[in-house]
Amino acid sequence: MLQTIRDKSSGWMAFTILGLVIITMAFFGVESYFSPKIETYSAKIEGPAKFWIWGKQVREIPQDRFQRRFEQARQAERSRQGDAFDSARFEAIQSKREVLDRLIDEEVLAMAAERDGITxxxxxxxxxxxxxxxxxxxxxxSADQYRLGLAARGMTHGQFMATVAADMASRTVPGEVAATGLATDAELEAYLVLARQERDVELIDLPTPAAPEAPTDEALKAWYDSHGDRYTKPEQVAVEYVEIDGATLEVPTVVDEQTLRQRYDEQRRRYVTEPVRTAAHILVSVPADADEAEVEAARERAQALADQAREPGADFAALARENSDDVGSRADGGMLGPIEAGVFEGPFQDALFGLDEVGQVADPARTPEGWHVIQLADLEPGSERSFDEVRGEIEAEYLATERDRVYSDLGNRLIERIYRDPTALAPAAKEVGLEVKRTGLFARDAGEGIAAMAEVRQAAFADAQRVDRQVSDAVEIGPNHLVVLHVVEVEPAALIPFEEVREQVRADLVADSLSKASEKQAQALLERARAGESFADLASDVGRTVAELPALTRQSPLPPMLLEEAFRLSAPTGDAPSVGMVRLGADRHALVRVTAVREGEVGELDDATRDALRQQLAQARAVVEAEAYVRALRRQYTVTVAEDRL
Structure with a gap:
């Protein structure tokens, strides 16, 4: 038997199989056989392979990134709608897909820019x-504001420049597509005729049907059984938590003079304003694959331009407009504006900061883009503030820093203690001297006290806390303000007993019956109107009169759904009536009849108004065309959405 196995495991086929296994392990690693990958993305975007199955672009949108964007969308919608905001409706999968689709569009644009080599x-x-x-x-x-912004992001200058460059690259093609949006005079005329159109309309505001007979217990129970989602109490949790608020921590309130002077000496550069240099340049571009001869030819051309710019009475801006290959600054005479040290690095910065007099021109400087002829267009002198001038500022910053240090130290000690035992919060809180508090039960979309904050609810309902009962990481709820929580009680979602919601069930069933009766009544009258019966007779049958609304425009002060229906209907022709139905409320409908349509009068418009309107039309078309470009681009990529993780 062993000999048979040995015979079967030798030969060309065995070596072929062994070779394939070795190649697979080389590409994916042996650990992939023992450690299956756990997918955590909300969406994955894959581009076509460059060669068979290799070389394709792949990007993922992590769950935490989607959740942050969704929460931002929730807050924006809550601010827009105010008290009318329906949190439960916003949680619907349709809303989540809309947010995710925007993220997918952003990633697809970035991938396309990377694929096409846009820099x-x-x-x-x-x-x-x-x-x-x-x-x-x-x-x-402001250079100081820029440095503060980078510090807040935790990014270096180079990292932020790369991020901005990538974002600009992804917007390049859609921007160019949008820039092609045009509107002709004929289209403007057609738009004005349509926008200023007037319609004569008749309206019958139908009465709400009579209330149905009181529903029986059997009917109420049947409604309750078939609409259980309306009467289900959502899953709720209660948490224990500790809170660290930097604003309430005890810190020193007085600083000795020596400490302040030492801090001033250590940070003296902060109070020194370097001279601000405004630069203009002429770019002589050099292709990335250029040989030495091409590079030298470009340098000679740049040197000739530099010599020309140094001649008495030379107009650097005119030279830049005529000769620069930098499309971004050429129209402005090569002007780049104020430049701080560090914005440009290497030869460009060395050349610019080697100039001391306004109007002075440097020898050509080489960058990956080509050769730059740089002029110092303006120079603002620097300044220095004395210790006495900034003493109050230094003292305030020192005390704030001390508060930050105390806050950070306390938070770090708490988190380190929790890491040693992530299953309990009370021992860690006791060790660092913090009070453990407890919330009442709250749901995913609403809570009181600390649970009113979306960040706290999101952390509480994460699987690690809700299911595994682990103590959470620090949850930032404001500047120098964090919460650490531990889920101590979970109440599953449950159907509320019928007897507790009987009256709500009755109200819902009656409201549904009235809504259906109102729609049935309106639909029947609509059919009679379409068959040729007069509006006056129909109105008389329901005890109403016909309201005449002459010369309606799209801007008339009427309910939006009524205006939409009035201008959706076609113009009346011959004996064919132009009638429609519109829902004005849950149990209220109206019949609408268009009796006349008059095309809008364009009238005399001055050139400025016509140009502004034409620009608006062009912008609207630009948006549509840019969206069409993104849709076409998405068809080139395979998008996988993990709806169970949304």
């Missing part, structure tokens, strides 16, 4: 940074 130059990224409002003070770019 953004340093000059363009720097110009974009200077336009970001978060880095501006009084409408002007």
């Amino acid at each position: 953004i130059g340093e000059a363009e990224v720097a110009a974009e940074l200077k336009q970001m409002e978060e880095f501006q003070v009084n409408g002007q770019y």
Whole structure:
């Protein structure tokens, strides 16, 4: 038997199989056979393979990223709708898919930019940074504000530049597509005629049908059984928690003079404003695959431009407009604006900061984009603030830093203790001197006290806390304000007993009956109107009169659904009536009849108004075309959505 196995395990087929196994392990690692990958993405996007099954782009949208974006969308919608916001409806899968689709579109655009080799130059990224409002003070770019922004993000200058460049690259093609949106004079005329159209309308506001007979207990129970989701109490949890609020921590309130002076000396650079240099440049681009001869030819051309710019009376801006290969700054005469040290690195920065006089032009500087001829267009002198000028500022910062240190130290000690035993919160809280508090039961979408915060509810209903009963990580609920929680009680979702909701069931059943009766009544009258019966007779049959609404426009002060129906109906032709039905409320309908349509009068419009309207039409078309581009792009990628993880 052993000899048979030996015979079967030798030969070309055995060696072929062994080779395939070795190749598989080389690519994927032997651990893949013993440690199956656990998928945690909300969506995965895959591009086509470049060669058989290799070389395809793959990106994932993690669950935490989706949850953050969904929570942002929830807060935005809550702010927009106010008291009318329906949290349960917003939790529907349709809302989640809309948010996820926007994230998928962003990833697809980024993947397409990467695939097509779209890159953004340093000059363009720097110009974009200077336009970001978060880095501006009084409408002007501030280097100090930029540094604070980077610190808040926990990013270096290079990392942030790369992030902005990637975002700009992903928006390049959609932006170019949108820029092609045009509107002709004929389209503008057609739009104006339609937008200013007037309609004469007749309306019958139908009465709510009589209330049905009181439903029997059998009917109530049948409704309750078939609509159990309406009468189900959602899953609820209660948590124990500890809270660290930096604003309430005890810290020193007085700082000695020596400490403040030492801090001033250590941070002296903060109070020194470096000269601000405004630069203009002319770019002589060099292809990435250029040989030495091409590079040298470009350098000679750049040197000739530099020599020309140094001649008395030379117009650098005119030279840039005529000769620069940088499309982003060429129209502005090569102007790049104020540039701080560190925005550009390497030869460009060395050349610019080697200039001392306004109007001075440096020798060409080499970057991956090509050769730059740089002019110092403006130079604002720096300044220095004395210790006495900034003493109050230093003292306030020192005390704030001490508060941050105490807060951070307390939080770190708490988390380190929890890591040693993540199944209990009380021992860790006792060790660091914090009080353990407890909430009442709360659901995923609503709570009181600390549970009113979405971040707390999200942490409480995470599987690690709700199912495994682990103590949570620190949950940031504000600046220097965190909560750590431990789920101590879980009440599963359960159907509320019928007797407890009998009156609600009765109200829901009656309301549903009235709604259906109202729609049935309106539908029957609509059919009679379509058959040719007069509105006056129909109104008389239901004890109503016909309301005449002459010269309606799309801006008339009427309920939106009524205007929508009035302008959706076709114009009346011959004996064919133009009638429709609209729901005005849960148990209230109306019949609408269009009796006349008059095309809008364009009238005389000044050129400025026509240009503004044409621009609006072009922008609307641009949005549609950009969206069409994204939809077409998505068809090139395979998108897998994990709806069970949304």
